[in-house]
Structure formats: structure tokens, C-alpha cells
Amino acid sequence: MGEDWELFAAIVYTGSLSAAGRQAGLSPAMVSKRLARLEARLGARLVHRTTRRLVTTEAGRVFHDEAIAILAAANAAEARVAGGVDEPAGRLRVSAPTSFGRRHVAPHLAAFLVRHPAVALELDLTDDFVDLIGGRIDCAVRIGVAAGALVSTMLAPNRRLLCAAPAYLTAHGVPETLAELSRHHLLAADNQVPWRLDGPEGAVVLPVTSLVRTNSSEVARELALAGAGIALRSTWDVGDALAEGRLVRLLPDWEGACDVAIHAVRPKAPFVAPAVEAFVAHLAALWAPPPWDDRLGEVNEPETAGSATVHGRTVKNSRCNQGDGS
Structure with a gap:
């Protein structure tokens, strides 16, 4: 049954x-x-x-x-x-987004298991929003608006910045306004458009046609790093690249809408397994404040209108070719 x-x-x-x-x-x-x-x-x-x-x-x-x-x-x-009433134990099935799970969940599993050796952990990395009940998933890490049908715990904010590689900016120039983005090559996964931004003019929804159609956020990131165009990327994904100068932040007055945070979600139930509580607490402690934002003070940003600092020199804005990014 x-x-x-x-x-x-x-x-x-x-x-x-x-x-x-x-x-x-x-x-x-x-x-x-x-x-x-x-x-x-x-x-x-x-x-x-x-x-x-x-x-x-x-x-x-x-x-x-x-x-x-x-x-x-x-x-x-x-x-x-x-698992007993107090001590975390037994099977714990966790789902997490593929790239985020590899970069920010998997490296911290060993410490959790050392602390809770009676937990049998199963981690499923997928970009699908799996059915927690049907899939018998105890807890999922999700990036986005909290789901109303589930119990949600916010783990960390998720800042998203406009950025591009120095080589792209050298070839195509630095956009000074949001309107100029339409003349550039833009990069986004299918499920990440349109871009919703917050800035001096309030909330803006920006239609985006990606240079490359892909269902993978990782592909969009790799294309940005390779100099193919401009992307709106999370700091957990590109914070190191920004700090190291492999990517340059653009239009610093604008960021992705702040309603897209990182949550732990679980099915509604009168009792929460100790293993679930312990795992969520483990992640919350790791990401408060988010370690991937530690180096953002070192990020290169445009210094004057029409320019950006790229590898220690200033790149001036040049006119994009007609049709670029259209």
C-alpha cells in the first residue's frame, strides 16, 4: 500500500x-x-x-x-x-543541486560523519526539484524561493553579480548601463532567464537570450570564464574567480534579486529526525556568514564610466559589433 x-x-x-x-x-x-x-x-x-x-x-x-x-x-x-530520540542515527537521504553540492556540501560531509558516526548518509546530486515524499528524501538543499508546501530553513543568502572575463571585455567593451547589455553576448542556463535584478531603479526584469542554449548552469559559468560573454552568477559559484581576476564584476549597482536564497527544506511532519536537525545545523554553521563572500572586497569593479580594471590595467569601453548578444 x-x-x-x-x-x-x-x-x-x-x-x-x-x-x-x-x-x-x-x-x-x-x-x-x-x-x-x-x-x-x-x-x-x-x-x-x-x-x-x-x-x-x-x-x-x-x-x-x-x-x-x-x-x-x-x-x-x-x-x-x-535513530533514537536524542542521538542522530539511521539513514539520512539528502538531495542537493549538482554544482553547489560538489563545491560546498561534499567537502564538509566527512566532518559531519565524524561527529555523527551512527548516521548512514546518502547524498543525491541533481538539478531536478525531486519529490521529497515520493523519493523518500529527508532533506534537500535548494537555491531559490522557499517552497510553501515544505518546512524551510534559510541557510545563507545568495548574491548574484554580473561578470565577464577580461578577454571578453577587452574585445567587446564594458557596458555602462543595463540597456547596453542587449548589445553583448549574454550567458545563462535555460532555467535562469529572465534576469531579475535589484538596483538604483528598483526591481527590473531583464529579458535574456543566451548566446548558447544549455540546461546546465555549469556550462554557462565555463563559457563566462572562457571569455564568451557576460553572465549573472552566484558568488558561491564565481567568488574565487572574481577575487583572482579571472572574472570582472560589471554594473556594481545591480545585483540579482535577493529573494533567491539557499534553503534546507524537508517534508512537514510532527517529528523531525535528529539526523535531519543535526545536518541542517551543520550546514547553517558552515555558511553563516557565507565563506564564498569572504574575498568579495578584493573584487575588481568598474572604476569609471566606460572602464573596468582588468589584470591591473584599465579597459576602455568600445562599441560592440552590431547584433552582439541579440
Whole structure:
């Protein structure tokens, strides 16, 4: 019964039988069979299926809300029995974004495990927003607006700055205003556009057409480092490159909107497993204040209108080629 409930939660979360099947390691035919079995047992249709979309029925919405609450309570009960009331112990499944997880989570796992040797940690790095209930994930590190359906703990702010490599600025010039960005090569992953910026004129939404279409934020960063264009990057991702002069900050009065922070999220449950509490506290202690912002005082920024400091010299603004970045 529990497995069918988890599968149904994944179907609702992903909005697709095939996507839920991929998450559970099942074929679409098997997912459909198990959904039909669940509907037969309940005596109610839970979803309407068409060739293009899947819509939850009223009965499906009610059952989904009740099911995920019960599943969350069951997961918490298992963790409590396995790990004891006070000492962190038992299985702890954590999800984190791929690049951030490699750079800022993985290096600190050993210290956590030394402190809590009874915890069996599983770390899944993915850029997908996985279904915590359906995937039996205890805790996820996410970058973005906190999810209302989950319990969220803010771990650190996430500053995002406009930047480019010295070679790009030498070739294409330094933009003096946001409007001039439209004449430049811009770099962003598909899920990171448009750019939402805060600055002297308030909040601005900037349409962006990336020079290269990619679903990977890491590709956008590597292109910026290679001198392909201008990017809006998080300081956790490019703080070292900025401090070392491999990237130069642009338009310093403007930053990415401040509503995109780094959170730890977990399913709602009456009991929080000690291992989850300990892991979230471990990360919060590491990132308060964020260590990747320590060197930002050393960052090169444009000194005068139309110029930027690049490797100790001043790069003057030159007119971009017509069509650059358009």
C-alpha cells in the first residue's frame, strides 16, 4: 500500500506517469497498472489522463494531501525508532543541486560523519526539484524561493553579480548601463532567464537570450570564464574567480534579486529526525556568514564610466559589433 501511495505522490509531483516511472525505476506501463490498482482499491478516479496532460481529480487532490501527510509521519516514525530520540542515527537521504553540492556540501560531509558516526548518509546530486515524499528524501538543499508546501530553513543568502572575463571585455567593451547589455553576448542556463535584478531603479526584469542554449548552469559559468560573454552568477559559484581576476564584476549597482536564497527544506511532519536537525545545523554553521563572500572586497569593479580594471590595467569601453548578444 505504502509504495502505491509514494508512486501516486510522485505522479502528482511530476505531472507525468513517465517522469514518475523514471524516478521510481518503473516503466510507464507499470506505473499505469499500479495507478489503476490504487484507483480500483479506493473506488475513485484519482487523475484524468489525456495525450498531453495529467490532471488530478477532486478525489485525487484530497487523497494526495492525506497520503503525503501519512507518508511524512511514517518516515519520521522510522527515523525516530532507528535513530533514537536524542542521538542522530539511521539513514539520512539528502538531495542537493549538482554544482553547489560538489563545491560546498561534499567537502564538509566527512566532518559531519565524524561527529555523527551512527548516521548512514546518502547524498543525491541533481538539478531536478525531486519529490521529497515520493523519493523518500529527508532533506534537500535548494537555491531559490522557499517552497510553501515544505518546512524551510534559510541557510545563507545568495548574491548574484554580473561578470565577464577580461578577454571578453577587452574585445567587446564594458557596458555602462543595463540597456547596453542587449548589445553583448549574454550567458545563462535555460532555467535562469529572465534576469531579475535589484538596483538604483528598483526591481527590473531583464529579458535574456543566451548566446548558447544549455540546461546546465555549469556550462554557462565555463563559457563566462572562457571569455564568451557576460553572465549573472552566484558568488558561491564565481567568488574565487572574481577575487583572482579571472572574472570582472560589471554594473556594481545591480545585483540579482535577493529573494533567491539557499534553503534546507524537508517534508512537514510532527517529528523531525535528529539526523535531519543535526545536518541542517551543520550546514547553517558552515555558511553563516557565507565563506564564498569572504574575498568579495578584493573584487575588481568598474572604476569609471566606460572602464573596468582588468589584470591591473584599465579597459576602455568600445562599441560592440552590431547584433552582439541579440
